[in-house]
Amino acid sequence: MSVFQIGIAGLGVVGAETARQITTSYDMLSRRAGKKLKIIAVSARDEGKERGFSRDNIAFYKDPLKLLEHDDIDVIIELIGGEGGIALDLCQRALEAGKHVITANKAMIAHHGFSLSELAEENNVTIQFEAAVAGGIPAIKILREGLAGNQIDTVSGILNGTCNYILSKMTSAKNTFEEVLEEAQKKGFAEADPSVDIDGVDAAHKLAILSAIAFKQQIKFSSLSVSGIRHVSDIDINFAGKLGFCLKLLGIAKRDCSAEITMALIPSKEQLASVNGALNAVSYRGVPVESSICIGPGAGAGPTSSAVLADLIDVASGLANFAYGCPVKALSVQKLDEHNLPKQCFYLRIAVTDKPGVLSEISAILRDYKLSVASMIQNGQSDNGPVFLVLTTHKCTKKTIEAAVSKISLSEHVLDSPMLIPIYDSGSFG
Amino acid sequence: MSVFQIGIAGLGVVGAETARQITTSYDMLSRRAGKKLKIIAVSARDEGKERGFSRDNIAFYKDPLKLLEHDDIDVIIELIGGEGGIALDLCQRALEAGKHVITANKAMIAHHGFSLSELAEENNVTIQFEAAVAGGIPAIKILREGLAGNQIDTVSGILNGTCNYILSKMTSAKNTFEEVLEEAQKKGFAEADPSVDIDGVDAAHKLAILSAIAFKQQIKFSSLSVSGIRHVSDIDINFAGKLGFCLKLLGIAKRDCSAEITMALIPSKEQLASVNGALNAVSYRGVPVESSICIGPGAGAGPTSSAVLADLIDVASGLANFAYGCPVKALSVQKLDEHNLPKQCFYLRIAVTDKPGVLSEISAILRDYKLSVASMIQNGQSDNGPVFLVLTTHKCTKKTIEAAVSKISLSEHVLDSPMLIPIYDSGSFG
Known part of the structure; x- marks a missing residue:
């Protein structure tokens, strides 16, 4: 058996666990690879740290290059991680030197995946990044090969497991966003600076990668529509529950339409609605x-x-x-166009003053935009704080509902920006 | 681009849909394969039938050989299908002639997969059978490569989609097995002779294949423990619901323990419990x-x-x-041993006469076998028909509970064979 040498x-x-697995499961992994898998060098900041694997005969460097x-x-x-910097530099140089690259770096791949893959092709090597999307689910292989x-x-x-953990916990424990975020940080489910997770950027990195493979298009990261859960309110989670939905942060990419990270309401009986805690899920719809x-742990050392x-x-x-299932040059240019989006249902929550005529005014606006209401809840009088008018619409275009919401916002009876959330069912997200 | 010729x-x-896809999605599929995928010959019983694809330049034979x-x-x-016969003959000869083989034939692979794969290796070709397990889920690729x-x-x-359809429908519509089976046959979800499905044999074929790949062992089909849903009762489905469970036909293979097709109770909150209708699901548990x-359609032309x-x-x-992830000679012999099975919980329903002392007698037997009861339901008096004593146990060995049930069966107060069903949660089935 020949030797395959690893740096x-x-x-x-993740790095320490990978090294530990390669060294402790050496026989099993080498048999499956048909080659002796041998780590010959590693790099890290701190040489002294105990990491659970033997460094015998493994060279150590502080400088990854x-x-x-x-x-x-x-x-x-x-x-190493990070969109650019030393990680990108290392990968480029490795490919140029005719070495294969394996990476878990979603930010780098979302931004530089096409150029890195092209570089790999030019040098007759390959770059692979299964670990960049939904760790425990072989999401890329399923899409690229299985389908x-x-x-x-x-x-x-x-x-994004952090967002799903927060939303699941807000739903089950009826806590506020701030309370759950603090708890998640204590438990290690959220970073000290949670922005990349809770603003949807991490999920967007993954969706950009999946979209490119799914549609065989050079999806630009900047073309994704990205919003997160920073402004989620337990009020909407509670209303969603009453209406038979649960609130999730979804990534949704539709061929020739859009790739979007958005909060969405999902009917509680759907499979995705039961994906709770830090789990990830990836759903595919196609012909035939x-x-x-697929559902599994999205992060963590093991997965x-x-x-x-x-x-x-x-x-x-x-x-x-090929990482995208074909040479980069065979990928077409991106064809996302929101005008191709099918109509869908929406959830709308409006904070209003508790005065006669408010409902009539809002109903009239909805009628003027030909928007038809599927269900409505108005909560009772309230001494302090606003009254909420909550409704779901029948299918309409995003443009129409957004125009209606702009008009509603102008009413003197409306106290705050209305909350508009799309509703997805299995028919729409596959 | 070179040509890759297909028979x-x-x-x-499935055959007609495959041919239709290869001819109508010719450009896309050829681009992904890097070769022109060209059907040059087909075989079927009936030449005249319209099958939705053009037979221009495709030779037709009644004899597959x-x-x-x-x-x-x-x-x-x-x-073609079928464990042996013409399908097996064709595959063997094709491999001997140095042709690759792709098959959806689970019966043939469950029984002859190792010898066919060895034959492929000897002739420097490959045999692949992703379609033999859970059609729309790339279950084999996920296991063999993704994990x-x-x-x-x-x-x-x-x-098995047929069994899952029947059990789901019995649960939701509260119909009897016979009623739902008849309806499933009318809708095409069950065959006129449903034995292979409802006796668990079809599911066992798939589990045998998955087990061999998962454990890298030459699992013999005859070593599987197989039971189906032919004797399922709506009584147990109703009691299961009251206890917070739902009833499924599960395939469960545990490394070095057993590979079994069995009815099982699953806590209603588990992901698998929400897999309803004709859907399939495959669950993997491993280190790291x-x-x-993964959940998806298990059968049908498209999937x-x-x-x-x-x-x-x-x-x-x-x-x-390699179909099993390594050469057949590298697979170890089968190491299933039920003695290695971990303890688990059970559901037990006993039909008893409505007389004083019955509960005491049964409780005493359970105590003698050191079996501890987790929950119990006894339904009320009944003028005609038996009274049911339904209980769930804490964890115990299968051997112990089976011995206790044998003893219970001997009681003069027990009217019918007790119904014993294992309980699985995500801890036990992964």
Whole structure:
């Protein structure tokens, strides 16, 4: 059996677990790869730290670029992270030097995935990034290979475990966003600076990658419509529950329409609605497969290293495909156009003064925009604080409902910006 | 682009849909395979039938073996079905002639998969059978490649759409087994002779295949413990609901323990419990991935042909792996041993006469076997028909509960064979 030599850059939780698996499950992994998988060099900031694997015969560097001085390294596993900087520099140089690259770096791939893949093709090597999307779910392989015979129309899912944890906990414990975020930070489910998660950016990185593979288009990260859960209110979660929905942060990419990270209401009986806690889910809809959904842990040392190891076995055994399922030059330009979006239902919550005539005024606006109401709740009188008028619409265009909401906002009876949330069911997200 | 020539044996719903996809999505599929995918010959019983694809330049045979007379065929897609007979004969000869084989034939693979794969290896070709398990879910690829870095401990799931449809409908509509089976037959969800489905054999074929890949062992089909839903009663479905469970036909294979098709009670809040209708689900538990579950349509022309096309693209592009993830000779012998099974909880329903002392007698037997009761329901008096004593146990061995049930059966107060059903939660089935 020939030897396949590995350099690992970054020994955080995922890097250390990956190294631990490669060394402790050496026999099993080598048998599956058909080659002896041997780590010959690693890089990390802190050399002294105990990381659960033996560093015997493994060179150590503080500077990840030093890994490239090992001419005999076959693959660089990049687990440093960050959109650009040293991670990008390392990957580019590794590919130029004819070394394969495996990475879990979603920010880098969402922004530079096409150019890196092209560089790999030019140098007859491959770059693989299964671990960049939904760790424990082989989401990229399922889409690129398992569903390769399909025209995929929609790829969607719950792509950020932190947001899903927060929304699930707000729903079950009836706590506020701030309370749950603080608790999640204490438990390690949320970062000290949670912006990348709660503003939807992390989920958007993953959706951009999945969209490109699903639609075989060079999806630009900047073309995604991204919003997060920073402004979520327990008020909407409670109303959603009363109406038979639950609130999730969804990623939804529709062929030739849009790729969007948005809060959405999902009927409680749908499969996605039961995906709670820090779990991720990825749902595919296409022809001829109809639809398929996978649920699993999206982050953490174990699930993420599982994805890194799968890439490693594919690369070592020579069975790694083009990362996007075809050469980058064969990907078409991006064709997202929101005008192609199908009509859908919406949830609308309006804070109003408790005066006669308010309902009539709002109803009239909805009528003028030909918007038809599917259900409505108005909560009782309130001494302090506003009264809420909550309704769901029948299917309409996003443009129409947004125009109506603008008009409603101008009313003197409306106390705050109305909250508008799209409703998705399995028919719309696949 | 070079040409990859295809022969299809069998033009039933899956064969016809596969041919239709290959001809109508020719550009897309060929681009993804990197080769021109061209059907040059087909075989079926009835030549005249309209099947939704153009037969121009495609040779037709009634005898599938005639396909082999085309020396230039690269792959035989076998969609005839049946454990042995002409399907097996065709696949063996095709492999011997150095042609790749793709098949959806779960019975054949469950019984002859190892010898066929060995034959493929000897002839430097490959046999692939993604479509044999859970059509719309790339269940084999996920396990063999997506989770290749794991030691898989449990693979389980809902592997027969007909049974799941019947149990779901009995639960939601509160109908009897006979009523729902008749309706399923009318709707085409069940065969005129439903034995292979309702006796668990079809699910067992799939579980045998998944177990071999998961555990890298030569699992013998005859070693599976197989029972179906033929004796399911709406009485148990109703009691299960009252106790917070739902009843499913599960396939569960545990490394070094057992591979079993059995009715089981699942807590209603579990993901698998919400997999209803004709859907399939496959759940994986391993180290380091933790767990992952995929849900999708298990049968039907579209989902099954999606799996066939995925295999075709892999085979044509030269990226097809060993079917079991390693050469057959590298698979170990089967190591299933029920003595290794962990303890678990059980549901027990006993039909008893409505007399004083019955409960005391049964309680005493349970105590003698050191079985501890987790919950109990006894329904009220009944003028005609028995009274039911229904209980769930805390964790115990299967052997212990079975011995206790044998003892209970001997009581003069017990009117019928007690119904014993295992309880599985996500901790036990992964």
